[in-house]
Amino acid sequence: xxxxxxxxxxxxxxxxxxxxxxxxxxxxxxxxxxxxxxxxxxxxxxxxxxxxxxxxxxxxxxxxxxxxxxxxxxxxxxxxxxxxxxxxxxxxxxxxxxxxxxxxxxxxxxxxxxxxxxxxxxxxxxxxxxxxxxxxxxxxxxxxxxxxxxxxxxxxxxxxxxxxxxxxxxxxxxxxxxxxxxxxxxxxxxxxxxxxxxxxxxxxxxxxxxxxxxxxxxxxxxxxxxxxxxxxxxxxxxxxxxxxxxxxxxxxxxxxxxxxxxxxxxxxxxxxxxxxxxxxxxxxxxxxxxxxxxxxxxxxxxxxxxxxxxxxxxxxxxxxxxxxxxxxxxxxxxxxxxxxxxxxxxxxxxxxxxxxxxxxxxxxxxxxxxxxxxxxxxxxxxxxxxxxxxxxxxxxxxxxxxxxxxxxxxxxxxxxxxxxxxxxxxxxxxxxxxxxxxxxxxxxxxxxxxxxxxxxxxxxxxxxxxxxxxxxxxxxxx
Numbered sequence: 001x002x003x004x005x006x007x008x009x010x011x012x013x014x015x016x017x018x019x020x021x022x023x024x025x026x027x028x029x030x031x032x033x034x035x036x037x038x039x040x041x042x043x044x045x046x047x048x049x050x051x052x053x054x055x056x057x058x059x060x061x062x063x064x065x066x067x068x069x070x071x072x073x074x075x076x077x078x079x080x081x082x083x084x085x086x087x088x089x090x091x092x093x094x095x096x097x098x099x100x101x102x103x104x105x106x107x108x109x110x111x112x113x114x115x116x117x118x119x120x121x122x123x124x125x126x127x128x129x130x131x132x133x134x135x136x137x138x139x140x141x142x143x144x145x146x147x148x149x150x151x152x153x154x155x156x157x158x159x160x161x162x163x164x165x166x167x168x169x170x171x172x173x174x175x176x177x178x179x180x181x182x183x184x185x186x187x188x189x190x191x192x193x194x195x196x197x198x199x200x201x202x203x204x205x206x207x208x209x210x211x212x213x214x215x216x217x218x219x220x221x222x223x224x225x226x227x228x229x230x231x232x233x234x235x236x237x238x239x240x241x242x243x244x245x246x247x248x249x250x251x252x253x254x255x256x257x258x259x260x261x262x263x264x265x266x267x268x269x270x271x272x273x274x275x276x277x278x279x280x281x282x283x284x285x286x287x288x289x290x291x292x293x294x295x296x297x298x299x300x301x302x303x304x305x306x307x308x309x310x311x312x313x314x315x316x317x318x319x320x321x322x323x324x325x326x327x328x329x330x331x332x333x334x335x336x337x338x339x340x341x342x343x344x345x346x347x348x349x350x351x352x353x354x355x356x357x358x359x360x361x362x363x364x365x366x367x368x369x370x371x372x373x374x375x376x377x378x379x380x381x382x383x384x385x386x387x388x389x390x391x392x393x394x395x396x397x398x399x400x401x402x403x404x405x406x407x408x409x410x411x412x413x414x415x416x417x418x419x420x421x422x423x424x425x426x427x428x429x430x431x432x433x434x435x436x437x438x439x440x441x442x443x444x445x446x447x448x449x450x451x452x453x454x455x456x457x458x459x460x461x462x463x464x465x466x467x468x469x470x471x472x473x474x475x476x477x478x
Contacts, residue, residue: 013238013254014166014191018184020256021139021170026131026448029138029261034448035417036264037134037141040101042444043269043420044113045076045459047100048093050350050427052077052463056207060092060214073124074456077431077463083125083225084218091117091214097350098210098332099427102276103145103267104383107152109276109309110160111213112267115140115168118217122224123175123452130447130455132175138261140171145263151249157198158248161216165194168220178228186224188233191244194219201313203320205329269409269420272348275333277310280388284404285342288392292400296344296362301369303391304339308379310388314338315372323368328353339390340366350427386410417445431463 011019029037051057064075064085071082075089091114094100100113116137123133144167153162169190173183200212227233238244245251272282281304288294304315311317314335322334331337331353340363341352351357378387391401406412408419415423421441428437439458443450 012184012188012235014187014235015180015184016256017143017166017170017187018173018180020259021143021174021183022180024135024139024174024261026135029134032265033138033262034134036267037138038444038447039415039417039420040113040264040267040269041116041133041137041447042417042424042441043415044094044100044116045440045444046420046424046427047095047097048076048090048117049431049462050099051093051096052431054093054096056210057089057092057096059207060089060211064089073121074453074460076456076459078460083121084221086121086124087118087221088214088218089117090120091217092211093117095210095214097273097427098275099270099273099350101267101269103141103148103263104276104386105145105148105152106383108148108154108160108163109313110144110148110163112141112144112167112264114164114213115144115171115217117214118168118221119171119175120452120456122172122221124456126176128175128452130450130452133452133455134447135261136171136175138264139174140167141264141267142259142261143167143170145266146254146259150252150254151244153248154198156248159196159198159200159212161194161196161200161213162244162248164213164216165190165220168217169224172217172221173224173227176224176228178224182227183224184235185231185233186220186227188235188237189223189227189231190216190220190233191237192234193223195248198319201319201333204324205327205333207329209329209333266411268411269415271407271409271415271423272338272342273332273350273352274338274348275314277306277386278314278335278338279407279409280386280404281306281310281335281390282338282342282348283407284388284390284402285339286346287404288390288400288402289343289346292392294343294392294394294400296366298394298396299343299366299369300393300395301371302339302343303389303393304335304370304372305375305389305391306335306372306378307382307387308374308376309382310335310386311372311374315374317374322372325358325367327355327358331358334367335372336367336370337363339370343392381405428462436462 068081068085073086147163325331325334325337385405389403
């Protein structure tokens with residue numbers, strides 16, 4: 001034991017992460033972990049299929065086809081390209097709707113299913129099994145979530161893709177079969193090269209909000225392949241001079257020798273197609289609308305009280321004014337827009353982000369009447385709870401209010417397989433036949449018995465017509 005302790009202490013942090021990934025196996029995944037990884041894969045694939053007509057994913061596909069007309073890996077919706085191009089395209093689809101899972105740490109929020117697209121591409125490239133996919137994705141979840149716990153970077157002006165570079169590379173390297181030293185070098189390369197700025201998610205948001213992680217994950221796949229061919233990276237990227245601890249995160253420690261693979265069970269799913277910290281606010285607004293039959297013309301103003309993270313990211317706090325929403329990216333990160341459209345439409349789903357819906361006068365007028373404030377007491381309850389209070393003041397002097405702390409999809413009220421499949425059905429139905437949707441469901445449910453290629457072959461046949469929504473380019477429409 002003493003010798004093992006000395007050996008661990010002499011290893012660089014990325015070597016410890018690599019050793020953790022190398023030790024991981026399908027047999028070490030508990031039954032609850034296996035179930036939850038499958039649920040998140042089904043949820044993510046629903047998000048990807050539902051994004052097939054999105055403007056930015058269409059632009060990514062055009063980019064891939066412009067530069068890469070061949071390759072052995074399968075694109076969701078048909079076609080083939082190189083593994084790194086497929087990683088970018090798949091990941092862009094999963095991320096675009098902003099409807100995939102989240103992990104809530106006190107100082108950081110991330111979307112660990114962002115790792116699926118690149119790991120799926122790497123798995124097909126390597127001829128991996130479904131068991132390999134489940135294991136590699138569990139590794140990525142564990143690495144990203146634990147780094148989010150212990151080494152948050154948001155307050156220092158960096159994006160959560162910083163931790164993602166470690167996680168995505170660990171999962172990709174695992175499914176590619178890299179040995180511990182190759183994987184340590186791959187992580188070191190990614191972790192050194194891919195430190196993105198938080199401006200990605202502040203102010204007037206751009207398409208890059210949904211493409212930053214896909215771009216990073218595709219780079220991680222390239223870096224893993226470079227390491228497999230012998231390229232080395234700075235192994236002291238975490239603890240070394242001008243490394244992560246020194247330059248960005250501050251001091252932290254994770255004992256990777258004692259880490260398990262259960263962090264996926266601590267992630268949450270979205271009921272509403274909106275930024276994760278808005279889920280309880282939307283739940284409260286919709287409950288009030290249904291209970292009191294509220295009509296928008298009767299509303300004087302709406303007071304929304306939330307915890308600090310929600311206020312700063314989507315409520316108009318330190319990450320920028322949220323009173324303006326003209327694009328999908330701005331709307332799904334604007335609490336005033338989300339509350340207004342929920343009260344008007346009775347739902348917050350992909351339809352609420354069509355450009356003609358966002359700019360319509362009814363929602364633009366109502367969102368100007370939504371006032372957001374932060375509560376210190378609510379902030380202290382986060383992340384165990386996401387407290388939100390919505391108080392609607394009516395023109396006739398009445399006031400109705402509702403406080404909500406959890407939502408369907410939270411840790412307190414987790415979504416079942418059936419609930420996630422219902423979400424999958426809603427998102428995938430416009431692009432995949434009933435038979436195709438059933439095939440995907442069954443493939444994910446029995447993933448340990450099939451290959452990654454079996455799953456990607458099914459995904460190739462859906463969404464034959466990717467009809468993009470018009471997108472803005474340089475202020476013009478195309």
